[in-house]
Every structure is written in structure tokens, then in C-alpha cells.
Amino acid sequence: MTGLVLTLDTMNPNIKRVEYAVRGPIVQRAMQLEKELQEGVKKPFTEVIKANIGDCHAMGQQPITFFRQVLALCSYPELLNDNKFPEDAKDRARRILQACGGGSIGAYSASQGIELVRQDVSRYIVRRDGGVPSNPDNIYLSTGASDAIATMLKLLVSGEGPTRTGVMISIPQYPLYSAALADLGAIQINYYLDESNNWSLAVGELRRALEAARKHCNPRALCVINPGNPTGQVQSRQCIEDVIRFAAEENLFLMADEVYQDNVYAEGCQFHSFKKVLFEMGPKYSEKVELASFHSTSKCYMGECGFRGGYMEVINLDPAVKAQLTKLVSVRLCPPVPGQALLDLVVNPPQPDEPSYSTFMNERTAVLAALAEKARMTEEILNKVPGIRCNPVQGAMYSFPQIQIPHKAIEEAKEKGQAPDMFYCMTLLDEMGICVVPGSGFGQRDGTYHFRMTILPPTDKLKIFLAKVKEFHQRFTERYS
Amino acid sequence: MTGLVLTLDTMNPNIKRVEYAVRGPIVQRAMQLEKELQEGVKKPFTEVIKANIGDCHAMGQQPITFFRQVLALCSYPELLNDNKFPEDAKDRARRILQACGGGSIGAYSASQGIELVRQDVSRYIVRRDGGVPSNPDNIYLSTGASDAIATMLKLLVSGEGPTRTGVMISIPQYPLYSAALADLGAIQINYYLDESNNWSLAVGELRRALEAARKHCNPRALCVINPGNPTGQVQSRQCIEDVIRFAAEENLFLMADEVYQDNVYAEGCQFHSFKKVLFEMGPKYSEKVELASFHSTSKCYMGECGFRGGYMEVINLDPAVKAQLTKLVSVRLCPPVPGQALLDLVVNPPQPDEPSYSTFMNERTAVLAALAEKARMTEEILNKVPGIRCNPVQGAMYSFPQIQIPHKAIEEAKEKGQAPDMFYCMTLLDEMGICVVPGSGFGQRDGTYHFRMTILPPTDKLKIFLAKVKEFHQRFTERYS
Structure with missing residues (x-):
């Protein structure tokens, strides 16, 4: 041709x-x-x-029964009259449907996501992080975590030549990051994880990478994946503190990809969210460091990749930039509502006094x-x-x-x-x-x-x-x- | 702060x-x-x-019963044993689930979309366009039509200064277009619809806009919305032919936003797809003009906005660019699978010999x-x-x-x-x-x-x-x- x-x-x-x-x-x-x-x-x-x-x-891997029951009820609310479904599944479905326009998951939601789901996400974060507060206004639901990560990177990119935005990513990395940076024409700054030390992250290496990059671009953000993809390491609390301190000193926007937060297997390892550690470090950090953290319905124990559910929480984001972010996400109208419904179940699963609890916990x-x-x-x-x-x-x-x-x-x-x-x-x-x-x-x-x-x-x-x-x-x- | x-x-x-x-x-x-x-x-x-x-x-507006029955069955396949669901709904659900990884709508699909759904979309297009052939390899499923439109625009944008890509859009327009062009830093070229003539599109106005734009950018694409948003007009077959001829003469990539293809009300008006008219104009056009056309599950009679389903069909796209497109969409993994399932039902609704047909047609x-x-x-x-x-x-x-x-x-x-x-x-x-x-x-x-x-x-x-x-x-x- x-x-x-x-x-x-x-x-x-x-x-x-x-x-x-x-x-x-x-x-x-x-x-x-x-x-x-x-x-x-x-x-x-x-x-x-x-x-x-x-x-x-x-x-x-089989889906979690409770999640799929509620999704079926939301899809075809006639089933709410069916006594084969447990009452807690019906309650959840009614609650989600009431939060949807016209009581239908076929309506657009608010661009930031259904308000009820954002509230439930906030409550989940507070529980997860031992009481550290979370504001639903800081939660943005997304089309999988990839969508939110790419959106935050897009907001961050500006400048030309030596002032072009540089973004630090781990090597090895999950290639969404390099792909999004290439798409945006941003500068990828590689910092290497230490293979000889269980793929851990050392601040010395961050500093080396940052100083080298400052000669040719404007480093503005630092991305961390914890637990790690593709490397499978779980970061220690100390390491996260070091990273936060580094970001604060060097004036870097922190992006914490935490989609594997339930996937921790090794003895002695524990998931610590960047948000929690940030707040435990006191106001010097918690009132200063800009952080976006990401979660997804695609991994953990549910593995519901096809629904493209996810969220990000933003901390210390300039209110004027937040308004820009809200405007930007409105162009794509809203994340898929079935994925939002699923996310709501992930952050608000069956409770011990509910009929679906034991099956849910077993699965x-x-x-x-x-x-x-x-x-x-x-x-x-x-x-x-x-x-x-x-x-x-x-x-x-x-x-x-x-x-x-x-x-x-x-x-x-x-x-x-x-x-x-x-x-x-x-x-x-x-x-x-x-x-x-x-x-x-x-x-x-x-x-x-x-x-x-x-x-x-x-x-x-x-x-x-x-x-x-x-x-x-x-x-x-x-x-x- | x-x-x-x-x-x-x-x-x-x-x-x-x-x-x-x-x-x-x-x-x-x-x-x-x-x-x-x-x-x-x-x-x-x-x-x-x-x-x-x-x-x-x-x-x-109420959802179409058949669509939601199948979606409930796909969400919770246990319901396939429930005799309250009509057999045609169960058949559809089984067929969709078999086309999903692990038989679950919770698995990622191919990035271009589930192959079965793309085949069904192609068959739908062939029927709609009176036999004009359609190739499933040219179908890309998307997260609503917005996603596919923004993706095609992204592929098209290159150059700087006077060689920067310009894209012609109607005024009035649907603001996704201006938003996507601003995001990409592309040049928006306005052509005005003729309000005094039912918001029709005149080639003379296209030519005026194009010639003016050529002085400061490189116009490469022409976007048309038919039926019109926000203007509600339905283009005549003649008008579509004129636009195609213009695109061929002026070497413009055509983008046809046809998400309202079932929403035609006025007597004497009929929906003609750009694809059909292009092929009816003969090989001089059908083998030359590059066309992407867009459809969605969000409008028409189903109005399922929340599911974010959609597709685009690309015609005469350079195979090397197609490979780039496939690579690009793979970064976001796949469109939401419940939306893909819904799209499959839209393009393959109940048939006259099936039990759900009369309810479906009535609704x-x-x-x-x-x-x-x-x-x-x-x-x-x-x-x-x-x-x-x-x-x-x-x-x-x-x-x-x-x-x-x-x-x-x-x-x-x-x-x-x-x-x-x-x-x-x-x-x-x-x-x-x-x-x-x-x-x-x-x-x-x-x-x-x-x-x-x-x-x-x-x-x-x-x-x-x-x-x-x-x-x-x-x-x-x-x-x-």
C-alpha cells in the first residue's frame, strides 16, 4: 500500500x-x-x-463465591427475590445498587468513582493501617491499577530538554512503568534492586541514580513496587522509612504500587503500606511528602483481573492539582462500574457475624x-x-x-x-x-x-x-x- | 503548603x-x-x-432483561443450574465463558479483546452493512468508545511546530475530542456544522478549515460524529460519500464516531455507516481510505454506560501500525471483560427462534x-x-x-x-x-x-x-x- x-x-x-x-x-x-x-x-x-x-x-484459580454472588445480584436484581442467595450477599448488592445512578450498574458513576465505594475504601485503609486516617475525597477509583498509575505519571510530566521530568523506577521493573514513560516522552531513571540481598532497595543506589539523572533531566518522582514485581521481595519497614526520608530530602513525588499487599508468604515478612509508615514518621513527613498509592482487584487472593477494578489514594496532593486530576479523569467518564462493585466487596468482605463469612475465609x-x-x-x-x-x-x-x-x-x-x-x-x-x-x-x-x-x-x-x-x-x- | x-x-x-x-x-x-x-x-x-x-x-431507563440475565450467569456460573433462566441466556453465557481464560470473566482477555467477541462483532457489521466483509483481526474491543478514540488519536500525533499533527473536528463537537487533542498537544482544526441546514456537514466548509490549518500545522485526520453529538443530526448517504471523497483527495485519516447508530428517529433518515458507504464507492476508495469507526455499549437502546464496553474497526490500517496499536493496547492488558461480554450480546442479540426474542424486541x-x-x-x-x-x-x-x-x-x-x-x-x-x-x-x-x-x-x-x-x-x- x-x-x-x-x-x-x-x-x-x-x-x-x-x-x-x-x-x-x-x-x-x-x-x-x-x-x-x-x-x-x-x-x-x-x-x-x-x-x-x-x-x-x-x-x-476459582473466584470467591461471595464476590460473584453479589456481582450476579447487581447484574440482575431480579435475583434479590431468590432465596438461594445468602442475606449478606443480598444486603451488599442492595447497598451498591442504591449508590448507583437509577439503581443500575449500567449508569455512569461519578468520575472519581462511586462515593459509597470510596468511603468503603477509606475505611479499609484505616483498618489496614491501624487507624491512620483516610479521606474518601483522596480516593480515586480506576480501571485497574495501571490506569491510575499512568494518570498520575501523566500529571507529573512537563518541561523539555534538561528540564524534562524524570521518573525513578526500579530495575527490574514492571514494564507498565517504562511503557507509560515512553508514551509520555518522560525520562526513565533506573535504580537497581540488590539481587544479592533479596532484591532489596538501598538508598545509596537511589542517590547514585538520582545524582546521575540530575545532569540531564529534572527528576520529580520515585516509583516503588512492594511487594515486588517481577522480583517478589517484601520491603522491610526500615527500608520504607529510608525511601520516604529520601523522597522528602530530595523533593520527589512518591508512587507506591501496592497491588500485591495481601500476597506475603515468607516468614518474618509483613506488608507495610507507605501511607502507614509515612504517618508514623510524624508530621515532618506526613504533612509534606506527596504520595500516591495504588491497589487493584486483579491480584491478592481474588485475582479478578478481567473486571479492571482498582483505586489510588493521594496524600498531600496540591488541591489545585487535585481539581485538575478530577477534571482529567472525567474525560473518560468513569471506571467500569462492575469493577467498582467488586472493589467494594474486596474492601468490605463478609464479617464474622455474617452467613458468608466462613466460606469466604476458607476460600x-x-x-x-x-x-x-x-x-x-x-x-x-x-x-x-x-x-x-x-x-x-x-x-x-x-x-x-x-x-x-x-x-x-x-x-x-x-x-x-x-x-x-x-x-x-x-x-x-x-x-x-x-x-x-x-x-x-x-x-x-x-x-x-x-x-x-x-x-x-x-x-x-x-x-x-x-x-x-x-x-x-x-x-x-x-x-x- | x-x-x-x-x-x-x-x-x-x-x-x-x-x-x-x-x-x-x-x-x-x-x-x-x-x-x-x-x-x-x-x-x-x-x-x-x-x-x-x-x-x-x-x-x-431499564436494562434489557436478556443482557442482564446473561451477565448474571457469567458472573456466577452456578446459576447455569437454575431453571429460572431461559435456555438461550444460558447458551450465550456458556459460549462466552468458554471463550474466557479458565472459563472466568475474571481472567484477562487478549488485549485486542476476546476472539469470539471480535468474531461476533464482525458478523454484526457484515449484517448491518448488507454483506460488506469485515475481518475480526480489524476489530479492537475497548473501554467504551472514548478509549478507542483517544488511542487512535494518540497513534496519529507527531511532529512539532508547523509539522505538528492537526485533527479536524466538527463544531459543535463532543468534548472528548478537544480534550484528547489538548492532552496530546495536537492541533484542533474546527470545521463548523451548518445550523441553518439541520447541522449538516458541507464539504466547502471542510475545505476552508483544512486550507486555513495547512498554514500552521499538518492536518492528518478528520473526525465525524454521526448521528451527531451534541447536534442530533443524521447524515445523508450523499454527505458521507462527499466526506469520504474529500478525505481521499486530501489524504486524511477518517475517524467515524457511530455510537448512536441505532438512535435514528426522524422520518426519512437512516443510519449509513462510513464503512458501508466506503465499500460501495468501489476499490478506488475502499482500498485506499484509512478509516477507524467506533461503537459502544453505552448508547442506542441498551444504554449500558457503566460497563464501559465498545469496539473500533480499522480499515486499510498499515499492518506495521496495526502491530504498534496491538502493542500499545497490551500495556493496559485488556478492556473490562464484563463489558466485552455485554458487547457480545449487543452484536448477537436473541434470534426469532429463541425464547427470549419477543421480550427482547418489546423492550x-x-x-x-x-x-x-x-x-x-x-x-x-x-x-x-x-x-x-x-x-x-x-x-x-x-x-x-x-x-x-x-x-x-x-x-x-x-x-x-x-x-x-x-x-x-x-x-x-x-x-x-x-x-x-x-x-x-x-x-x-x-x-x-x-x-x-x-x-x-x-x-x-x-x-x-x-x-x-x-x-x-x-x-x-x-x-x-
């Missing part, structure tokens, strides 16, 4: 720079392999096991216990493979093991124009039907190679998965030695 | 320029008045009637008949008011009447620093409890004043509404004469 208006040469150059490995070429190849298997093409495996994305239900506990077991198993099995080294999966849903790639394999990858870890992962996929994401999609120190895998496959399948990784790594290492 | 990182002075300057009148200051004032009424504050009215936004369910027909009656009534009553002139509401859900504002009122508005139509609408709200949006939020010819109102209030309430507008306009005119 010739004479097209929109071509690679004429399109938005920022978008060309966007990358999102979690759904990149490796996943397209996996889908192609699945299609070929369905069509009867012979492969060295009978199924593709996908551990590329934190998609819980796709890996067989919740079972999911989190299975994840904890799979986290442990993943670390244990991978660390038995010579040439693979893996930190404990303290939290979240991922392991990010380091892999030794033989020199000859690196050479072959280079000849093919591929990153060495992409070559490794593609070969793993083609030979074993195992789908993981190369570390280069998340960032890693030069000369090191990793992959990210989720711990979501069912226990039996995860065992097969890990055995296949082991077999492959040995074979791959031999082949290229 | 001092020393904040993010202030009006340091925030993204593009975002400051974003405006979205449909949820602007007038709506905030309306909400405040509602709160005061609830608290017992005495007002010259007992309720606020809102006609500011096309939010059907909020105005009392659909009743909604559209009521809208047609309200469209007629709005035009008739407003045109009886001296100083208000209103084109027929041929389609969509809005009237955009022109109002004569006395000179003294214009002076008073200027003293207050308000646009004259904002002053008019604020006074209308404060004195009568009637909430409409000033024409300046949509754009209008200098020296003319309008407001946009929806025709969505229930018939009885709409009568009261129109009587109040009449009473107010007479009183306002007398006061300032």
Missing part, C-alpha cells in the same frame, strides 16, 4: 518506543504453538504451560496457602538447578531467577539479533512448551540474564513446569558448552 | 488545557444543590432534573419509541419559545437549541468573568433546578449561544423540564431587556 496517512514513519514516535514484554513476542509465539497443537501439529510437548502473566483465573485462606506453598516450591526446585539462582519469593506472584547462559548461546543469540535471554526463553518455549518472559523485558544489570515466571499454575502443573525448566536448562547448558 | 513537587505551575501543561464540560462546573453545582435539597435547604424547586449527560439508566422497541417521542416533543416545545430555535432531533440523544441572550445579560456575564451561555445555564440551574450544559463547552459560532440537553428524562419529567425552560427563558429575557 502506498500513500497511507499513518505509517511507521509518520506515527507517534513515542509509541514506537513503548514495550510491554509481558504480552510481547514470546506470548504471540505461545499462542501460535497452542493453535498448532489444536490443529494436530506434532510438538515435543502436548500443552503450553503459560507463566508469563499474573492471570490467576486463567490458571484455574481466601486456601488460595493464599496454595500460593505460599508454590512460592516455596519454586525457590526450592529452581535453586537445585546448577546455573539457576533464585531469591526467595517473599511475596507477590513471581520469581525472577538468574540464569547462566553459556557464551556460545550468547553468540548465537547475537547472530539472530535477539537478546540472549529472549533466545533462551524462545528455545524453552519451542522445545518444552514453557512460556516465561525474558528478564530483558523488565530490565536487569548488564551481563546478567533472568526470566520472570508466575507461581500461578496449579501445584501439579507447576511441578511439571519446574521439572521441565530444570531439564531444559541442563540440556541448553550442555548444548552450548 | 509549600515546597510541593506537583503544583499548577509544575504539572503537565497540556492537562491544564483539557476541558470536559459534560462533567464540568455546572454539574458540580447541580450536585451541590442536590445535597442542599437533601439537607432541607429551601430552593425554588424540589428536585434537580439533570439533562447534562447521556446516562440512560440514571434517568430511569428494545419500547426504549427506541419513547426516545423518538421525546425527540419530537423536545423540538416541538422548544420551538414554541420566542428566542429559542431548535433543529429536529433526527437521532442520537441530544438537542442543541440556539438561545437568544439579551445584551444586558451578556454584559453581566462578562462582568462575572463567565461565558454568556454559562451564565444563562447557571441561572437556569439556580432558579429552576434544570441542569444543561452551555454550548461553549461544545463549541459554537462566535456570537451565537446554545445549550445541550439530553432527551433522556422520562416523558413526564421531560414535559416539566421543557415547561421550566420555557418559563425561565421568558423570565430571563424580560429581566435583561
Whole structure:
């Protein structure tokens, strides 16, 4: 075709720079392999096991019954007359519907989100943070956490050349951040997590990265993911304090991605919200540091990715900027209302005196216990493979093991124009039907190679998965030695 | 507060320029008045009637039973064992669930949308357009139509200074367009609809606007809304042909916002999709002109705004750009899956041989008949008011009447620093409890004043509404004469 208006040469150059490995070429190849298997093409495996994305239900995790009952009642309120539903589910549904325009989840909500849901989110935060106050006016519901993160970054970006906004992100990172920054034409400032110390975050490294960046841009924000994605670490309270102090000293806007706040498995680890620590550090910090923290319905024990529910809480945001934020989100009208309803249930689950409580707690506990077991198993099995080294999966849903790639394999990858870890992962996929994401999609120190895998496959399948990784790594290492 | 990182002075300057009148200051004032009424504050009215936004369910429109039954079944598949649900609803739910990861609407879908839904959308388009082919690979599901429109605009924007991308939009326009262009820092090129000719679109005016714009930017896209928002006109087939020919001659990417495609009321008017007309014009056009057309679950007879469902179809998009588009949408993972499920029902409703057909048709027909009656009534009553002139509401859900504002009122508005139509609408709200949006939020010819109102209030309430507008306009005119 010739004479097209929109071509690679004429399109938005920022978008060309966007990358999102979690759904990149490796996943397209996996889908192609699945299609070929369905069509009867012979492969060295009978199924593709996908551990590329934190998609819980796709890996067989069952939804929480209570949540889905209430969502069904909200969708088709005729069911409120059905005595098969427990009374607490009906009460929740009535309460949510009353907060919707015309009593329907088909109406737009306020752009910031349904007021009732924002109130419930605030109460949840107060409980979670041991009484630290939370104001519903500071809560913005969102279309998954990604939406809110991208929106906050968009507000922050200004300037040109040496005054262009720089944003500090961890390496390895979740590629939403690099993608959003590329889209906005903002400057990505990498700070490296310490792999030799359980992927912890050291303030010295933050300072190094910041000082280097100040020579060519205007660093204005610091993003932290805790529990970590793709690295699975859980930050200590001390570390969070250090980060907050650093942000205060260096005048940085803090963004805390806390979507895995219920996913903490390792003994001695505990989730501390940035908000809570900030307030416990006293008014010198709690009245000064600007913080946006993010949560989602997609992870934790519910794993309801498809509903695209989420929220952010903003602290110390300039009221004039808040008005701008409210205006900006109004252009997209509102987050999906079924996702808002679901979020309301997540922050306001069945209580001990309610009929659905015991089922809810059993389901919740079972999911989190299975994840904890799979986290442990993943670390244990991978660390038995010579040439693979893996930190404990303290939290979240991922392991990010380091892999030794033989020199000859690196050479072959280079000849093919591929990153060495992409070559490794593609070969793993083609030979074993195992789908993981190369570390280069998340960032890693030069000369090191990793992959990210989720711990979501069912226990039996995860065992097969890990055995296949082991077999492959040995074979791959031999082949290229 | 001092020393904040993010202030009006340091925030993204593009975002400051974003405006979205449909949820602007007038709506905030309306909400405040509602709160005061609830608290017992005495007002010259007992309720606020809102006609500011096309939010059907909020105005009392009932959801389509079949759609909500299937959504309840998808949310809580246990209900598939319930014999209270019709078999066709169960079949649809099973079919949708089978197309979801792990059989759950809580799983992420493919970023482009569930393949089955995209296939159903394609079949719908083929039926709608009398056999013109449609390829599911060209369908992108979205979070409402707004999301897809903003995404396409984002792809199109490049260049700086005189090469910066310009996008032609109708005036009056739906403010999503001006907001998205401001956000992207693109150049908005206004072409005016002809109010004296039922808000029709004339190619001469397109040419004038284009030639003027070429002196300072690079015009690359032409956006058309049909049926029109806020103007309610339905374009003739001839007009669409003219626009396509113009786009082909002038090398413009066409964007057709067709979210009101079922909302056509006026006799002699018919919806023609840009896609269909393009293909009927033969390969000279159908193989050349780049077109993206948009649809939504939020309008038409279903009005399911809260689910944020929608799709776009792209025609003649450069395959390399398509790959970039697919990559870009993958960063946000996927559109909300309940919205995708709903969209599937909209494009694949009950068939004549299915048990839900007659109820479905009765509900659909009743909604559209009521809208047609309200469209007629709005035009008739407003045109009886001296100083208000209103084109027929041929389609969509809005009237955009022109109002004569006395000179003294214009002076008073200027003293207050308000646009004259904002002053008019604020006074209308404060004195009568009637909430409409000033024409300046949509754009209008200098020296003319309008407001946009929806025709969505229930018939009885709409009568009261129109009587109040009449009473107010007479009183306002007398006061300032």
C-alpha cells in the first residue's frame, strides 16, 4: 500500500518506543504453538504451560463465591427475590445498587468513582493501617491499577530538554512503568534492586541514580513496587522509612504500587503500606511528602483481573492539582462500574457475624496457602538447578531467577539479533512448551540474564513446569558448552 | 503548603488545557444543590432534573432483561443450574465463558479483546452493512468508545511546530475530542456544522478549515460524529460519500464516531455507516481510505454506560501500525471483560427462534419509541419559545437549541468573568433546578449561544423540564431587556 496517512514513519514516535514484554513476542509465539497443537501439529510437548502473566483465573484459580454472588445480584436484581442467595450477599448488592445512578450498574458513576465505594475504601485503609486516617475525597477509583498509575505519571510530566521530568523506577521493573514513560516522552531513571540481598532497595543506589539523572533531566518522582514485581521481595519497614526520608530530602513525588499487599508468604515478612509508615514518621513527613498509592482487584487472593477494578489514594496532593486530576479523569467518564462493585466487596468482605463469612475465609485462606506453598516450591526446585539462582519469593506472584547462559548461546543469540535471554526463553518455549518472559523485558544489570515466571499454575502443573525448566536448562547448558 | 513537587505551575501543561464540560462546573453545582435539597435547604424547586449527560439508566431507563440475565450467569456460573433462566441466556453465557481464560470473566482477555467477541462483532457489521466483509483481526474491543478514540488519536500525533499533527473536528463537537487533542498537544482544526441546514456537514466548509490549518500545522485526520453529538443530526448517504471523497483527495485519516447508530428517529433518515458507504464507492476508495469507526455499549437502546464496553474497526490500517496499536493496547492488558461480554450480546442479540426474542424486541422497541417521542416533543416545545430555535432531533440523544441572550445579560456575564451561555445555564440551574450544559463547552459560532440537553428524562419529567425552560427563558429575557 502506498500513500497511507499513518505509517511507521509518520506515527507517534513515542509509541514506537513503548514495550510491554509481558504480552510481547514470546506470548504471540505461545499462542501460535497452542493453535498448532489444536490443529494436530506434532510438538515435543502436548500443552503450553503459560507463566508469563499474573492471570490467576486463567490458571484455574476459582473466584470467591461471595464476590460473584453479589456481582450476579447487581447484574440482575431480579435475583434479590431468590432465596438461594445468602442475606449478606443480598444486603451488599442492595447497598451498591442504591449508590448507583437509577439503581443500575449500567449508569455512569461519578468520575472519581462511586462515593459509597470510596468511603468503603477509606475505611479499609484505616483498618489496614491501624487507624491512620483516610479521606474518601483522596480516593480515586480506576480501571485497574495501571490506569491510575499512568494518570498520575501523566500529571507529573512537563518541561523539555534538561528540564524534562524524570521518573525513578526500579530495575527490574514492571514494564507498565517504562511503557507509560515512553508514551509520555518522560525520562526513565533506573535504580537497581540488590539481587544479592533479596532484591532489596538501598538508598545509596537511589542517590547514585538520582545524582546521575540530575545532569540531564529534572527528576520529580520515585516509583516503588512492594511487594515486588517481577522480583517478589517484601520491603522491610526500615527500608520504607529510608525511601520516604529520601523522597522528602530530595523533593520527589512518591508512587507506591501496592497491588500485591495481601500476597506475603515468607516468614518474618509483613506488608507495610507507605501511607502507614509515612504517618508514623510524624508530621515532618506526613504533612509534606506527596504520595500516591495504588491497589487493584486483579491480584491478592481474588485475582479478578478481567473486571479492571482498582483505586489510588493521594496524600498531600496540591488541591489545585487535585481539581485538575478530577477534571482529567472525567474525560473518560468513569471506571467500569462492575469493577467498582467488586472493589467494594474486596474492601468490605463478609464479617464474622455474617452467613458468608466462613466460606469466604476458607476460600481466601486456601488460595493464599496454595500460593505460599508454590512460592516455596519454586525457590526450592529452581535453586537445585546448577546455573539457576533464585531469591526467595517473599511475596507477590513471581520469581525472577538468574540464569547462566553459556557464551556460545550468547553468540548465537547475537547472530539472530535477539537478546540472549529472549533466545533462551524462545528455545524453552519451542522445545518444552514453557512460556516465561525474558528478564530483558523488565530490565536487569548488564551481563546478567533472568526470566520472570508466575507461581500461578496449579501445584501439579507447576511441578511439571519446574521439572521441565530444570531439564531444559541442563540440556541448553550442555548444548552450548 | 509549600515546597510541593506537583503544583499548577509544575504539572503537565497540556492537562491544564483539557476541558470536559459534560462533567464540568455546572454539574458540580447541580450536585451541590442536590445535597442542599437533601439537607432541607429551601430552593425554588424540589428536585434537580439533570439533562447534562447521556446516562440512560440514571434517568430511569431499564436494562434489557436478556443482557442482564446473561451477565448474571457469567458472573456466577452456578446459576447455569437454575431453571429460572431461559435456555438461550444460558447458551450465550456458556459460549462466552468458554471463550474466557479458565472459563472466568475474571481472567484477562487478549488485549485486542476476546476472539469470539471480535468474531461476533464482525458478523454484526457484515449484517448491518448488507454483506460488506469485515475481518475480526480489524476489530479492537475497548473501554467504551472514548478509549478507542483517544488511542487512535494518540497513534496519529507527531511532529512539532508547523509539522505538528492537526485533527479536524466538527463544531459543535463532543468534548472528548478537544480534550484528547489538548492532552496530546495536537492541533484542533474546527470545521463548523451548518445550523441553518439541520447541522449538516458541507464539504466547502471542510475545505476552508483544512486550507486555513495547512498554514500552521499538518492536518492528518478528520473526525465525524454521526448521528451527531451534541447536534442530533443524521447524515445523508450523499454527505458521507462527499466526506469520504474529500478525505481521499486530501489524504486524511477518517475517524467515524457511530455510537448512536441505532438512535435514528426522524422520518426519512437512516443510519449509513462510513464503512458501508466506503465499500460501495468501489476499490478506488475502499482500498485506499484509512478509516477507524467506533461503537459502544453505552448508547442506542441498551444504554449500558457503566460497563464501559465498545469496539473500533480499522480499515486499510498499515499492518506495521496495526502491530504498534496491538502493542500499545497490551500495556493496559485488556478492556473490562464484563463489558466485552455485554458487547457480545449487543452484536448477537436473541434470534426469532429463541425464547427470549419477543421480550427482547418489546423492550428494545419500547426504549427506541419513547426516545423518538421525546425527540419530537423536545423540538416541538422548544420551538414554541420566542428566542429559542431548535433543529429536529433526527437521532442520537441530544438537542442543541440556539438561545437568544439579551445584551444586558451578556454584559453581566462578562462582568462575572463567565461565558454568556454559562451564565444563562447557571441561572437556569439556580432558579429552576434544570441542569444543561452551555454550548461553549461544545463549541459554537462566535456570537451565537446554545445549550445541550439530553432527551433522556422520562416523558413526564421531560414535559416539566421543557415547561421550566420555557418559563425561565421568558423570565430571563424580560429581566435583561
